[in-house]
Every structure is written in structure tokens, then in C-alpha cells.
Amino acid sequence: MTVAHTLLGLLEAGPRHGYDLKRSYDERFGHDRPLHYGQVYSTLARLLKNGLVEVEAEPGAGPERKKYAITDAGVSDVAGWLAVPEKPEPYLQSTLYTKVVLALLTGYDANDVLDTQRSEHLRLMRELTRRRDGGDLADQLVCDHALFHLEADLRWLELTAARMQQLAAQVRA
Amino acid sequence: MRRISELALGIRLSVGGGRSGWVRLALIAVGVGLGVTMLLVAASIPTVLDARTERADARSVTWDQQLTPGEPTMLTQEVKSSFRDAPVVGLLLQPEHDDAPLPPGVPRQLEPGDLVVSPALGDLLASDNGAALRDRWGDRVVGTIGDEGLTGPDELRFYLGTDQLTAGSEYVDRIQSFGGADGSSAGLGPVLLLLALVGMVVLLLPVAIFISTAVRFGSENRDRRLAALRLVGADVGMTRRIAAGETLAGAAGGLAVGTLLFLAIGRLAAYAVPAELSFYPEDLRPAPVLAALTVVLVPATTVLVTLSALKQVLVEPLGVVRRGSERRRRFWWRLVVPVVGLALLTPLIDGLDTSPGSQVMVVAGLILVLVGVALILPWLVEATVHRLNGCSVAWDLAVRRLQLDSGTAVRSVSGIAVSVAGLIAMQGLVATIGELSPWSQADTSTFQATVLDIDPEADSAETWERELSRAEGVTRVGLLTSMWARPTPATAGQPASSDETLIDIGTCEVLAQEAQLDSCDDGDAFVVAPDGTTTPASGSVYLLGTGQDTRWTLPASAEVVGPAPGTVGSMGGMSARIMVTPGALGGIDVEPEGMTVYVALDPAVLDAADHMRTAAAQVDPAAYESPIAPERTTLILGNVQSALLVGTVALLVLIGASMLVNVIEQLRERRQLLAVLVAFGTRRRTLGASVLFQVAIPVVLGLAIAVVTGSVLALALQAAVDAPLAFDWLTVGVTSGAAALMVLLTTAAGLPLLWHLTRPGGLRSE
Amino acid sequence: MPTEPLLTAESLHLSFGATTALDSASVQVHAGEILALMGPSGSGKSTLLHCLAGILHPDLGRVTYAGRDLTAMHDDERSALRRTEFGFVFQFGQLVPELTCLENVALPLRLGGAPRRAALRSAAAWLERLEVSDVAGKRPGQASGGQGQRVAVARALVTRPRVVFADEPTGALDTLNGERVMQLFVAAARETGAAVVLVTHEPRVAAYSDHEAVVRDGRVRAREHVR
Numbered sequence A: 001m002t003v004a005h006t007l008l009g010l011l012e013a014g015p016r017h018g019y020d021l022k023r024s025y026d027e028r029f030g031h032d033r034p035l036h037y038g039q040v041y042s043t044l045a046r047l048l049k050n051g052l053v054e055v056e057a058e059p060g061a062g063p064e065r066k067k068y069a070i071t072d073a074g075v076s077d078v079a080g081w082l083a084v085p086e087k088p089e090p091y092l093q094s095t096l097y098t099k100v101v102l103a104l105l106t107g108y109d110a111n112d113v114l115d116t117q118r119s120e121h122l123r124l125m126r127e128l129t130r131r132r133d134g135g136d137l138a139d140q141l142v143c144d145h146a147l148f149h150l151e152a153d154l155r156w157l158e159l160t161a162a163r164m165q166q167l168a169a170q171v172r173a
Numbered sequence B: 001m002r003r004i005s006e007l008a009l010g011i012r013l014s015v016g017g018g019r020s021g022w023v024r025l026a027l028i029a030v031g032v033g034l035g036v037t038m039l040l041v042a043a044s045i046p047t048v049l050d051a052r053t054e055r056a057d058a059r060s061v062t063w064d065q066q067l068t069p070g071e072p073t074m075l076t077q078e079v080k081s082s083f084r085d086a087p088v089v090g091l092l093l094q095p096e097h098d099d100a101p102l103p104p105g106v107p108r109q110l111e112p113g114d115l116v117v118s119p120a121l122g123d124l125l126a127s128d129n130g131a132a133l134r135d136r137w138g139d140r141v142v143g144t145i146g147d148e149g150l151t152g153p154d155e156l157r158f159y160l161g162t163d164q165l166t167a168g169s170e171y172v173d174r175i176q177s178f179g180g181a182d183g184s185s186a187g188l189g190p191v192l193l194l195l196a197l198v199g200m201v202v203l204l205l206p207v208a209i210f211i212s213t214a215v216r217f218g219s220e221n222r223d224r225r226l227a228a229l230r231l232v233g234a235d236v237g238m239t240r241r242i243a244a245g246e247t248l249a250g251a252a253g254g255l256a257v258g259t260l261l262f263l264a265i266g267r268l269a270a271y272a273v274p275a276e277l278s279f280y281p282e283d284l285r286p287a288p289v290l291a292a293l294t295v296v297l298v299p300a301t302t303v304l305v306t307l308s309a310l311k312q313v314l315v316e317p318l319g320v321v322r323r324g325s326e327r328r329r330r331f332w333w334r335l336v337v338p339v340v341g342l343a344l345l346t347p348l349i350d351g352l353d354t355s356p357g358s359q360v361m362v363v364a365g366l367i368l369v370l371v372g373v374a375l376i377l378p379w380l381v382e383a384t385v386h387r388l389n390g391c392s393v394a395w396d397l398a399v400r401r402l403q404l405d406s407g408t409a410v411r412s413v414s415g416i417a418v419s420v421a422g423l424i425a426m427q428g429l430v431a432t433i434g435e436l437s438p439w440s441q442a443d444t445s446t447f448q449a450t451v452l453d454i455d456p457e458a459d460s461a462e463t464w465e466r467e468l469s470r471a472e473g474v475t476r477v478g479l480l481t482s483m484w485a486r487p488t489p490a491t492a493g494q495p496a497s498s499d500e501t502l503i504d505i506g507t508c509e510v511l512a513q514e515a516q517l518d519s520c521d522d523g524d525a526f527v528v529a530p531d532g533t534t535t536p537a538s539g540s541v542y543l544l545g546t547g548q549d550t551r552w553t554l555p556a557s558a559e560v561v562g563p564a565p566g567t568v569g570s571m572g573g574m575s576a577r578i579m580v581t582p583g584a585l586g587g588i589d590v591e592p593e594g595m596t597v598y599v600a601l602d603p604a605v606l607d608a609a610d611h612m613r614t615a616a617a618q619v620d621p622a623a624y625e626s627p628i629a630p631e632r633t634t635l636i637l638g639n640v641q642s643a644l645l646v647g648t649v650a651l652l653v654l655i656g657a658s659m660l661v662n663v664i665e666q667l668r669e670r671r672q673l674l675a676v677l678v679a680f681g682t683r684r685r686t687l688g689a690s691v692l693f694q695v696a697i698p699v700v701l702g703l704a705i706a707v708v709t710g711s712v713l714a715l716a717l718q719a720a721v722d723a724p725l726a727f728d729w730l731t732v733g734v735t736s737g738a739a740a741l742m743v744l745l746t747t748a749a750g751l752p753l754l755w756h757l758t759r760p761g762g763l764r765s766e
Numbered sequence C: 001m002p003t004e005p006l007l008t009a010e011s012l013h014l015s016f017g018a019t020t021a022l023d024s025a026s027v028q029v030h031a032g033e034i035l036a037l038m039g040p041s042g043s044g045k046s047t048l049l050h051c052l053a054g055i056l057h058p059d060l061g062r063v064t065y066a067g068r069d070l071t072a073m074h075d076d077e078r079s080a081l082r083r084t085e086f087g088f089v090f091q092f093g094q095l096v097p098e099l100t101c102l103e104n105v106a107l108p109l110r111l112g113g114a115p116r117r118a119a120l121r122s123a124a125a126w127l128e129r130l131e132v133s134d135v136a137g138k139r140p141g142q143a144s145g146g147q148g149q150r151v152a153v154a155r156a157l158v159t160r161p162r163v164v165f166a167d168e169p170t171g172a173l174d175t176l177n178g179e180r181v182m183q184l185f186v187a188a189a190r191e192t193g194a195a196v197v198l199v200t201h202e203p204r205v206a207a208y209s210d211h212e213a214v215v216r217d218g219r220v221r222a223r224e225h226v227r
């Protein structure tokens, strides 16, 4: 659903060709996973079917030269999507969580998990920081988003490690 | 009710503020306490003086007492003597009846030769020091004078029983009771009164300043505490009242400390003052009204100071904002006060007058000028530091600190400035008054002492010469006899004029003490004429002596000369006298009317003067010795001077202590910053130097303004007493030196803390 | 390509009374690199930093800077070193409150004996570079926290030190200000070729580093040697 809404949102700025849309999407949101043409056109086809977009035909053009425009229904659909909160996903890092829990259960040093993970996280964070500081506003927003999430992971890890030490101290005492 | 509870909260906060709260409270209490002590001492002076006067009055002898017939009477004669520089006063007592009156403190009638002495005199007689005093009035000490008969414990006084007095003699009084107004303790002379007034102002004003400084000890800490209270909802009014409560706690402590110190000092002070001013410790009680004023005004002042200080800062919930650091101080209104003060002092230029009105003006003028110093100093420091430009980092740090907040430093220094200004003024006055006393110009190259009040009928000139020459340390004795001379009427038959004059007879050496002689041989006669007196015509014929008809003609060769400088004659107001050498009398032998013995003393002999006094007293206890150039006034002035100097040094110490507190407080507050600076590689030397500059800059400025003001005041006071204008470099040097020493010591005392704080541990924020 | 490290700590021990702050801590800082020291509170990060900077003297172990043994130096020598070769940024409270920001930046130069005018000139250039020229004439109390930190950074870099020690330089700042300070700081450090030892507990701040070292219980735990 998200790709559809994103494309619709991009169309609000004005009618576009399918290829333009894909490029805008990739620039802003597709750093990790760019769209391929099929995805773009199948999404657009579905939106067309639902009456959220319409085609401004250009005479004598093939399917690639169709220009898509958002309909009123499409505009209200985007507004509705933006207004609905996302369901918070508590287990975004489920693998990490699993690892830590496992480490604890098996008596593995949680600090080691933390250090290894921090090192990896920081490696990514450095790259994101570099990209952000060299990029435009969109880059900055995306990178900051990722950075804050990564930082949150690390904080959670640190906290957990600290808690574990307390717990261990209690157990030993 | 709420206000009271806020005051109480303030008090509780001040004692509950942990160690620093206690330290602050203790500092305030000690500071205020020192001030209170000074005030209580000052408040006790009237009581002490009253008690002294009362006792002096109770034992005084009224010379023209109306006698009721049949009442038992007593003959008395006063004896003035001295030991070294201390006066020793006594009475010869000759009861004419067993029930004759007794002086206070003397339990029973004295037999001839019985001696009753004050405890201090008794101790002196018994000590090795008093060797030259022994046997001056015989050796039969039969008792001591009780406290009720003495003005103070250190007074040197005695009563000597005798049977040698004759009623009707000029020197002898017949009385039927002791007591009456004592003429001897009449009011202070105008000059001494001026001195006393200036002294009071000079010593008490800095005390007031010091108290107001003490109240601000640690106030930055307090302000931060208040800010914390604002954070939890106290409003501005509440913070004020809480601060007032805190100060009140300090002031109450100060009153307690002050009272204790006063009680302790009372014991000591009684022994510290010169013997003639000594008093009984129990007399050192503050006058109730003044004590009450102290108790009420000191806390009130401290609260006022606190509130006005709080006006300078905004205590905000998030911290303390200094108000007015941007607002520069204005100069003109600060100048108004000293200018008005100087204007009030201008009448002094024309000389001193003793009317109460002009005294009030003088005191008011002095206070205003000195307060003006305290007012101008903050402006001066501010204006100066804003113009100072950096050369070294240390200098910069200090100057910048002062630019940001010079108030704290200046407050301490203004105390020094005021007292040094006052001190220089006083010293200038004192030093020139010494010059002023005419005796200091007297010629002491030949003779150094005279023996006066000799009853020539009792003992002959030969006895005096013989007895005094024998005394240890006496190298030469010269005699000046005086007799009355009545001019005979110009034409026979008219009654002799009553216009008597004195003829003094003595050797050239002796006459030279009294008159400015160019040349003198035996047989010469002189007319000593002070300026503006009419001189007797040469050839005038005089009748010499009383009741005899010995004629004597003033020779035509008699030279008119001026009185010797430093003699009573030179002070004016005397009529012309005639002085002759024995040869000029041509063998006329007349019973002398009065006799003065001039004595030359060997400076190498210890207590020569006292040996001579003892010898003189053994001939006639009533005769007394007087130095030719008495140190009397200068001695008292010297006491005033040294008291002032001691006071100033004490004040410097106090102020040094308060500056040290400031420095320490400020260093503590900046511990983290200091550690950062050291981390940066700042040399400790640099930091130490900046502390030094920070202390020294205000002190130097304060001293500069003090020297200028003090000198101006000194000149005004000198003009007032018609003394030669002079500048007292010595005092300036001494006080400046002491101040410099204080700055160094203060800095040095702050350095260990600085080293301690700049240890790396200081980098940790608290 | 491994090079000689610029600053090395070898098994440092340091205890404050009964507390052991450093327990055989070793760390290396190479010229021009930015090293983040991370770890839980009280683990000894600041202590390690102070030892590296020659402010604290370890009980045992050795700190070598450019081949010279800091631990064997006299205090004056170390002071001189800190004045000329090192720079410092702390969390707050490091600016002299009565000097203007400009004078604060000029301070290290003047401590090193530079003439006043020249010192103020290069201080002004540094303020410009950290985008805080507008507070040059103000006192630190009149500048915002972020501006103050940038002034502090300018002051740390004005002597063109070879190592800058920063202890929680953004600890008192909000995210945006903290980021800006770090960006300017890191850019300036890279430009002057200064190595940075950065103590922080914020991963986003640590992300400005080239490497991180984790201090735990007075020991340096992890350190990637990937130069």
C-alpha cells in the first residue's frame, strides 16, 4: 500500500510520466530499494482502475509516454492515508532482540553482543552521517530517520547490558 | 504572620545551609561582632569619663571653701610631681582635729611622715624601676588608697601626712570637707576636642563600612540559594524577607559575639590605656541609650544593606542576574557629597572656633568628605578599569573581572580608603600640633629642667643649690630669683604706682633661658619686652621688695630684648619684665618673692630627672619639676597617634581578612573554570598574578584617593590650628606599605586554595 | 597502511582512594583520526582522557605523545605541551565569564605569548569559521549554549593543535545544536589535521568519529584496528 500512496503523493505536485515518477521515488525514498518499472506500472494500473489517477493521453504515444494525473479521489485518499497513524511496531529489531535474549539465556556475555553490534551500528551510522552531511534536505531527513532508529537500538542495547550487570550482581550477591 | 514565618525560614536556611551556610553565618557574626565591639567601646566612653570625673570630684580640694565655725578642719597642699613621663599627684595633709575630713579611699588620719599611696604607685616604689622615686616623700608607707579615691587602677597618687603647713600661706588650703567640682579635669582644649572628634569619625566610619561589608560575605552563594527557592515558587518579596531573616540571624550572632568580645576587651583595655587615662573595668559599661541604639541600629542597618544589595541583583528561578553591570556609575552626584563636606570645612581656614555650631559643621564636613571617599572610590575603580588596557593575560583576567563586578572588591577597600584618609588627616594635624606648642622651640642646650613653686621663705637659695647639685645626674644648677618692683612716682609726694613689675635676677646663663641675649656680662640689665608692650623708660626708679624701701634705678645701659622662643613670654599676653645679672643690683640684698632653679641633667644617667625630683621633694615636697621643653601635649598626641595607627593596622587586618574571604569565595565558585584554564596549559603563575592584580588594583586606587583626600583634610585642619602646612610623608609611606603588605598577604593566603582548586580533580563538575 | 600512533596509552592504572578508575587501559590515537571513547557512566572515560592529555598522572603505565613520555615530564613541560599541541572542549563552564567570546578564543594564543592584536585577529577568523562572529563582542553569559560551545571549539582549535580532547562537547546541547557543533568541529579538525579524542555517550555524536573505543570498568574493551 505504501508505494501506491507515495506515488499518489508525488503526483500531487503535478502530472508526470511513469518514468519521472519512478526517478523521483528512487531519489527520495528508494535508497535501499529502488522500484523497477514493472512495479511502477502495475501500481499505476491499479490506481487507474480504482479511479485515483487518470491518464492525460498524448496523441500517438506508446504506453511509456502516458502522463498520469491525480484525481480528486486520489487527493483525498492521500490525505486519508496521512491522517491514519501507523501501527507502532515494537519488534522492529526482532533479530537483535532474539540474539540478546538468547545470549542471556545461554550465559553469553551481553556486553560482547553489545560491543559487536555497536561496532556494526556505528559503521552504518558513520556512513549515514557522511551521506546526510553531504546531501540535500531529502537525504538529511532520510538519514536522520535511520540514524535515530539505529541510535535507539544502541541505547536499548546499552541499557539492557547495564541491566544485565545489575541483575548479575544481584544474582551473585 | 506569613512574613514572620518567612523571616524564620531565612534564619533556618542560614543555619541549615550546610557547612558553607555556617561559614557564612560565622563570618557575618564575626564581622558584625567586631563592629559591635567597637561601637560598644565607643558607647562606654561617656560612662568611663563620668565615673572618673565623679571620683576626681569627690576628692578634690576647693580652695575657697566657706568654713562653718567649729567644724573640724584640715590643712592641705597639692603636690605635683611626675615619674618619667607619668604625672604623680599628691596631697599634703595636716589635720587640725582628730575628726578632720578624710579624702576618699584613706581610712584614717595620717601622722606626719605617713604616706598612703595608690596601688600603682606602691608597686612602682617597690620595684627596681622606681629606684629614683624612692624616698621622694619619705619611706613610711602606711597604707594604700582605696579604689573609691582613685580615677583608675593605674593612677599614681599619694597622701602624705605633715605638720609643716601654715594656715594662710598662699599654697595651703584649709578645708572642712573633700569634694566639689574638680577644676583640674576641665574640658578638653579646642584643639584636643577637634582631635577627639576627628578620631571618633575616622575610627567609627570604617567600622560602619566594615559591618556593611561583612553582611555581604558569601552573598553570591546565598543568592543562588534564593534562586533555588524562586524555582519552587517563592516570589521576589519572599526572597527579600528570607534574605533579611538570614541577615538578622547573622546580626544577632554579631551582637552576641560583639558583647562577648566587648566583655573580654574590657578587661584588657583597662590595662592597655596610658596610666593617666586608666579606668576600672567595671566602669566600662556602655551608656544605656547608646547601647540600645547599637542593639537596634546594627541589625536594622544590616537588613537595610542586605535589601539594598538585593536590589542590585535579580534573583530569577534559573539563577542570579546581576543588574546594572551595564549601567555605568555616574560621577556627579558622588562628587556632591565631598564637595559639600569641603564647603562645610572652609570656615576652618580662618581658624578654629569652639562654638558648638562650628564643631557640628566641622564634624559633618569631615564625615561628608570621608563618606565622599567611599562614594567616589567605586566610580574611580570602575572608570579606571574600563580604561585599563591589557598587557599580560594575568592583568587582562583581573581587569576584566573587575570590569564585570568591581563592587565586591571596592566595598572592602572603601573601608581602608576612608580610614587611611582619616589617618593621614589626623597624623598631619597631630604632627603639626607638636610643632605648634611653643615649648618645643625652647632652648634645652644648657638646662633641661626647672624646679618651680619654691617657697623662698622656707628654704634658702643655698640649700636648693646644694641639695640639687648633690642629686645623681645633675651636672649644674642655676638660680633665678624674682622680686617685685614698684615704680616710684615721677614726682615726690604722689603715691607709688601700683603698676608692679617683676625683676628677675640670675646669671647670664640663666637669663639666656628667658630672653634672647646677644651679649651678656655680669652687671648687665635687660628689659624683656614681648611685641607690642610698652617698655619702662630707662632711668626709672623702683622700690624693691615688699614693705622695704630699697631703691633701684634701671640703668640707661639696659638693653631691650625679646623673650626667648618657647618661653611663656613669647606666647604673648605678658607685660614687659626686667632682668638683671646679680652685678647690676649693686649688692642690694632683698628677700626674694619667688625662686626658680634651672637644672642641667646628664643624659647618660638613667632617670636623672627623677633623681633630681626626689632631691627637690626632699627639700620641699610642694616644689615641682618641669622640663624646659615639656613633651606633655605631644605625649598625649603621641598616644592619639599610636592609637590611630594601631586602629588602622587592625582595620587593615580586618579588611585583609574580608578581602581574603572574597577571593576565596570567588575562587571556589570558579573551580571548574580554573581547572579548565590549567588544562589549557595556563601557568599557575599567571593565575596567581591575576589574583594579585585583582586585589591590588582596587587597593592602589583606594590608597591614592585616600592620600589625596587625607592630605587635603590635613591641610585644612592645619590651617584651622594655624600650624605650618606640611605633608606627612611618613604616614603615607607607612600606611601604603602596610596596605601593600596586606595585599601581598591576602593574595598569598589565597594561593594555597588556588593550587588546591587547580588540581586536575577540579575538572569534575559538581 | 599502519603508521606510528601519535598518542599512546599503555596499561594505565589509576585509582582514587578505593575507586579504581583505570585498570590497565591502553589506547592509541593516530595523527588526524577522530577516536570516540564510549562506555557506561563512571567507566573511566573522562579519567582516561585526562591521562592522555597529561592532566592526570596515572599510578602505573605510560602515555607517549609523538615519542615523548608524558608521564616522565615535569608539570611545566606538560603545561607547555597542552598550551601548544593540545586543545580542549568540555561540556560547559569552560569560558572565562568576564572575557568576551573573542578574547576567550584569543586566550590560548596569548598564553603562548602571541601579541594581543595578532591573537585577536586569528581568534576572529576562527569565530567566523564556526559561524559565531556575531557573539564575538559578547560575554559567554550572553551567548547561547550552542554558540558558547562553538566558541569553545574555536578556542580549542585556534592554536592549531595536533590533538583536541573533547569531553561530552555536545552534552549540554539539543540535537540540532549538537549536530551543528559536531559538524563544524569535525570539519575544522579534519581541515587542520588535528586528531580528536571524543568522549561521548551519544552514538549519533560517536558517528562523527573514525573509530570508537569502549571503556568499561577502567579498561578499553573494543578497538578496531583498520587503518
Ligand SMILES: Nc1ncnc2c1ncn2[C@@H]1O[C@H](COP(=O)(O)OP(=O)(O)OP(=O)(O)O)[C@@H](O)[C@H]1O
Binding pocket: B761, B764, C016, C019, C020, C021, C040, C041, C042, C043, C044, C045, C046, C047, C048, C201
Ligand atoms: N577526583 C576523583 N575523586 C574520586 N573519584 C574519582 C575522581 N575522578 C574520578 N573518580 C571515579 O573514577 C571513576 C571514573 O570516573 P570518570 O569521570 O572517568 O567516569 P566517566 O566515564 O567519565 O563517567 P561519565 O560518563 O559519567 O562522565 C568513577 O567511579 C569516579 O567516581
Ligand SMILES: [Mg+2]
Binding pocket: C045, C046, C047, C167
Ligand atoms: Mg565523564
